[in-house]
Amino acid sequence: MDMLINPTVVELSRLQFALTALYHFLFVPLTLGMTFILATMETVYVITGKPIYKEMTQFWGKLFGINFALGVATGLTMEFEFGTNWSMYSHFVGDIFGTPLAIEGLMAFFMESTFVGVMFFGWERMSRKAHLVVTYLVALGSNLSALWILIANGFMQDPRGGTFDPNTMRMQFSSFIELIFNPDAQAKFVHTSIAGFVTGSMFVMGISAYYLLTNKRKDIALRSFRIAALFGVISSIGVITLGDALGYIDGQKQPTKLAAMEAIWNTDYNTVSASWNLIAIPSRAEQKNVFAVSIPYILTPLLTHSETTVIPGIIQLEQEAKPKIVNGIKAMIALKEYNADHSNTQALTTFKQYENDMGYGFLAMQFAPDQDLKKINATNLPSVLDKTAKDTIPNVWVEFWSFRLMVAAGFFMLALFAFAAYFSLKNEIEKHPGLLKLAMWSISLPWVAVEFGWITAENGRQPWSVFGWLPTFVSASTHSVGYMVFSLIGFTLLYSSFIAAELYLMFKYARLGPQEDHHGHGAEPAGGGMAGQPTFAKLSMDRK
Amino acid sequence: MDAYVDLKVFWFLILGILLMGLAIMVGMDMGVGTLMRFVGKTDGERREALNIVGPHWDGNQVWFILGGGAIFAAFPTLYATSFSVFYIVMILLLFSMIMRPVAFEYRSKVPTQRWRDSWDWVFLLSGALPMIIYGAAMGNILEGVGFHFGWDGQYYQTESFIWYLLNPFAILCGVLSLSLAIYQGGTMLMIRGSGALYDRARNYASVGGLLALVLFVIGGFMVSGMKGFQLISGDPGMPANPVSGQTVEMVKGAWMANYSAHPILWLVPLLGLVGMVLGVLALRANKPTLGWWMGALAWIGTVGAVGTSMFPFLMPSTDNINQSLTVWNSTGSEYNLIWMTIFGLIFLPIIISYTAWCFRVMRGKVAAPDTQDDHAY
Numbered sequence: 001m002d003m004l005i006n007p008t009v010v011e012l013s014r015l016q017f018a019l020t021a022l023y024h025f026l027f028v029p030l031t032l033g034m035t036f037i038l039a040t041m042e043t044v045y046v047i048t049g050k051p052i053y054k055e056m057t058q059f060w061g062k063l064f065g066i067n068f069a070l071g072v073a074t075g076l077t078m079e080f081e082f083g084t085n086w087s088m089y090s091h092f093v094g095d096i097f098g099t100p101l102a103i104e105g106l107m108a109f110f111m112e113s114t115f116v117g118v119m120f121f122g123w124e125r126m127s128r129k130a131h132l133v134v135t136y137l138v139a140l141g142s143n144l145s146a147l148w149i150l151i152a153n154g155f156m157q158d159p160r161g162g163t164f165d166p167n168t169m170r171m172q173f174s175s176f177i178e179l180i181f182n183p184d185a186q187a188k189f190v191h192t193s194i195a196g197f198v199t200g201s202m203f204v205m206g207i208s209a210y211y212l213l214t215n216k217r218k219d220i221a222l223r224s225f226r227i228a229a230l231f232g233v234i235s236s237i238g239v240i241t242l243g244d245a246l247g248y249i250d251g252q253k254q255p256t257k258l259a260a261m262e263a264i265w266n267t268d269y270n271t272v273s274a275s276w277n278l279i280a281i282p283s284r285a286e287q288k289n290v291f292a293v294s295i296p297y298i299l300t301p302l303l304t305h306s307e308t309t310v311i312p313g314i315i316q317l318e319q320e321a322k323p324k325i326v327n328g329i330k331a332m333i334a335l336k337e338y339n340a341d342h343s344n345t346q347a348l349t350t351f352k353q354y355e356n357d358m359g360y361g362f363l364a365m366q367f368a369p370d371q372d373l374k375k376i377n378a379t380n381l382p383s384v385l386d387k388t389a390k391d392t393i394p395n396v397w398v399e400f401w402s403f404r405l406m407v408a409a410g411f412f413m414l415a416l417f418a419f420a421a422y423f424s425l426k427n428e429i430e431k432h433p434g435l436l437k438l439a440m441w442s443i444s445l446p447w448v449a450v451e452f453g454w455i456t457a458e459n460g461r462q463p464w465s466v467f468g469w470l471p472t473f474v475s476a477s478t479h480s481v482g483y484m485v486f487s488l489i490g491f492t493l494l495y496s497s498f499i500a501a502e503l504y505l506m507f508k509y510a511r512l513g514p515q516e517d518h519h520g521h522g523a524e525p526a527g528g529g530m531a532g533q534p535t536f537a538k539l540s541m542d543r544k
Numbered sequence: 545m546d547a548y549v550d551l552k553v554f555w556f557l558i559l560g561i562l563l564m565g566l567a568i569m570v571g572m573d574m575g576v577g578t579l580m581r582f583v584g585k586t587d588g589e590r591r592e593a594l595n596i597v598g599p600h601w602d603g604n605q606v607w608f609i610l611g612g613g614a615i616f617a618a619f620p621t622l623y624a625t626s627f628s629v630f631y632i633v634m635i636l637l638l639f640s641m642i643m644r645p646v647a648f649e650y651r652s653k654v655p656t657q658r659w660r661d662s663w664d665w666v667f668l669l670s671g672a673l674p675m676i677i678y679g680a681a682m683g684n685i686l687e688g689v690g691f692h693f694g695w696d697g698q699y700y701q702t703e704s705f706i707w708y709l710l711n712p713f714a715i716l717c718g719v720l721s722l723s724l725a726i727y728q729g730g731t732m733l734m735i736r737g738s739g740a741l742y743d744r745a746r747n748y749a750s751v752g753g754l755l756a757l758v759l760f761v762i763g764g765f766m767v768s769g770m771k772g773f774q775l776i777s778g779d780p781g782m783p784a785n786p787v788s789g790q791t792v793e794m795v796k797g798a799w800m801a802n803y804s805a806h807p808i809l810w811l812v813p814l815l816g817l818v819g820m821v822l823g824v825l826a827l828r829a830n831k832p833t834l835g836w837w838m839g840a841l842a843w844i845g846t847v848g849a850v851g852t853s854m855f856p857f858l859m860p861s862t863d864n865i866n867q868s869l870t871v872w873n874s875t876g877s878e879y880n881l882i883w884m885t886i887f888g889l890i891f892l893p894i895i896i897s898y899t900a901w902c903f904r905v906m907r908g909k910v911a912a913p914d915t916q917d918d919h920a921y
Binding site for chain 2: 003066070075079082083084085087088091094099101102103104105107109115117121122168170173339340477478479487490494501505508509
């Protein structure tokens with residue numbers, strides 16, 4: 001160890017990553033959903049030939065564009081932040097984690113970003129069908145992009161497809177199939193991209209409701225409302241179903257996340273009567289819920305889809321971690337000896353024996369004297385074990401409540417979409433201004449759901465950056481506090497001004513709405529026949 | 545093990561191609577951003593300039609992102625170390641890179657002079673700064689960087705960022721990189737622009753090309769005279785671990801060793817020189833499309849010359865020279881490189897094809913959009 005890991009730097013690095021990721025994720029879901037909604041509208045246009053659907057595609061496309069730019073901009077940060085701030089993480093799992101990120105660039109992001117320019121600017125330069133294909137390629141690209149990112153994230157949640165190699169001191173890629181068919185990644189991809197569809201639907205439905213309430217372009221608003229409401233019903237059913245599947249998968253692989261999510265401190269071996277906490281105020285210090293409203297008999301079937309599976313509580317999980325920590329300490333000491341002298345086969349044998357618990361040795365480092373595992377002795381071992389075991393549990397309060405906020409927002413939106421679709425299909429939606437107002441005021445709800453969903457997934461994975469193998473504590477770059485303060489201040493200033501500009505423009509253009517006059521841009525020179533279309537740049541071939 | 549060595553070398557070449565693609569395509573947009581205030585005297589002219597790269601900047605930017613992703617996967621330790629060691633400049637690079645898409649999307653959406661003028665400064669800053677940093681980083685890497693590794697592969701930095709920013713050779717490389725970007729951007733403005741914009745772009749691009757030529761020659765002499773790095777021992781097929789396994793020496797003129805060993809490699813910097821000279825001549829002859837390709841050649845020669853000098857080094861260390869990052873000790877595993885190769889071979893040709901298709905669809909001269917038109921960039 002060259003120098004001690006500074007916990008402040010680790011915490012600041014975590015703060016920066018969380019802020020930049022949450023911020024990036026303000027824009028991604030809308031991109032994921034809107035691309036398919038735009039493609040749907042344009043499909044209707046190509047099939048029916050009705051110009052109003054083209055106008056709809058272009059109008060919503062403009063709002064999409066304002067959002068898309070920030071999604072791209074903030075995505076840059078994410079691609080580079082592993083390297084700039086998580087050097088040990090990048091070194092330790094780059095061989096397997098970097099690959100899906102690179103493939104994402106090759107297969108998806110390039111396609112999405114290259115065609116989006118043509119989608120905006122190329123309406124007059126190709127046939128309707130060709131343009132429709134371009135729009136679908138943008139939609140496909142953005143969703144494929146989510147697929148590969150979540151395959152990478154799946155590896156952090158449940159590391160499959162990689163093997164630790166003591167000679168290179170990193171996890172190496174060993175099975176492509178295991179990496180991409182990781183159940184966590186698969187469920188999370190579908191869950192996340194459908195969450196994007198919910199976001200897009202809510203966005204279009206809410207703004208359309210505003211137009212209906214203010215009598216703006218009813219022809220566009222009614223049609224958009226219906227498409228969004230139907231999209232919304234289907235996708236919110238999907239997101240809830242897949243969310244349940246994801247919880248089930250995570251529960252098996254990450255019992256600590258599940259216990260924290262449900263604030264279960266003590267294991268209830270009576271699986272039939274075990275009760276589920278609807279709301280609770282968990283206390284870490286007392287290791288119990290100081291207040292809870294619980295419903296008996298539903299916990300086991302709800303979480304495990306069975307009647308007999310025992311769900312381990314936090315206190316039991318901490319005890320179960322202790323032998324792993326002891327093994328992990330042995331593994332890490334042996335690994336360090338082997339790395340000092342690669343001919344030390346005895347150290348290698350010892351390491352191999354305890355290899356699967358090496359992550360717990362890493363985890364114990366922060367509680368060892370001088371962060372040196374060799375300084376752990378019989379006297380200080382119990383205290384190191386105790387602290388490390390407690391550290392294996394994520395923040396229960398955050399986990400419990402962010403999960404509940406996400407779920408509540410999800411069910412509320414399902415109900416809203418269902419009513420909206422029902423009245424919209426009966427052509428009665430305008431008779432229900434209350435529902436329209438509710439739809440308008442609920443525009444922010446999908447964002448609440450997706451942000452808290454991210455917190456549930458990533459806070460629940462703590463204290464690990466790669467579950468069971470690499471603690472977040474050792475993953476960060478060895479920056480000084482000053483470096484971190486510099487970048488944090490910069491990100492805060494930049495991102496705050498961006499969101500201000502984005503909201504300003506979004507409100508401006510959403511309020512403005514689609515123009516009443518189809519020839520509203522008739523003042524534009526050149527490029528005849530582009531009435532009312534966002535041709536963006538007027539292109540003329542006649543000049544030198 | 546032989547296949548592994550071949551894969552390592554192959555990915556070194558791919559890394560070079562990505563750095564070239566990034567420099568050509570992103571550099572072009574950056575050059576346009578840098579020049580916008582100067583080639584465009586009126587709002588209309590500035591918007592004309594923006595809309596020239598308008599449909600393509602987003603796709604081009606992915607070269608940058610793909611570069612990051614590919615280095616992450618194929619050279620994990622290089623990614624982890626270089627991005628962290630250059631933290632302050634990487635963060636500045638990121639800040640300017642993320643300001644740019646926003647500037648494109650937002651600049652023309654509000655008609656006030658103050659709003660647009662502010663964003664025009666953003667274009668200048670977010671165009672020039674990344675190109676200076678791109679070149680300066682390469683310059684710093686040629687000189688060697690102060691870092692070493694702990695036993696577990698964690699890096700430790702031993703030089704202040706002030707050095708990276710204010711070091712004469714690095715500054716020279718930064719200005720060289722910016723000059724090439726100005727050349728490439730100016731050429732693109734000529735291809736799709738007209739009138740006064742065309743004439744001004746032609747002048748700036750010519751100056752950029754000539755400046756690049758001078759700096760490239762001076763830089764070449766500086767590289768030949770500086771202390772380079774030489775691999776004394778180290779098995780090319782070794783497991784990728786920079787902590788131990790190779791011995792390195794710092795020798796004056798070592799960066800010329802590959803050229804001495806294989807004189808045919810002189811063709812690489814020569815291509816760069818030819819690109820710069822013919823490029824400027826092409827612009828004077830009003831042949832901007834030819835000039836664009838010559839600019840691409842100039843970049844290929846410049847980035848290629850750095851790679852040829854350094855091979856097999858990726859990022860030498862001045863702190864513990866034996867822990868210098870090389871192609872042999874910091875690539876991904878063999879299994880990973882095989883998969884990366886498969887995906888690269890399938891998708892790179894596809895990407896190049898549809899990029900070409902999109903440029904073809906959007907070809908032609910761009911006129912200044914109407915001032916009231918809030919649809920255009």
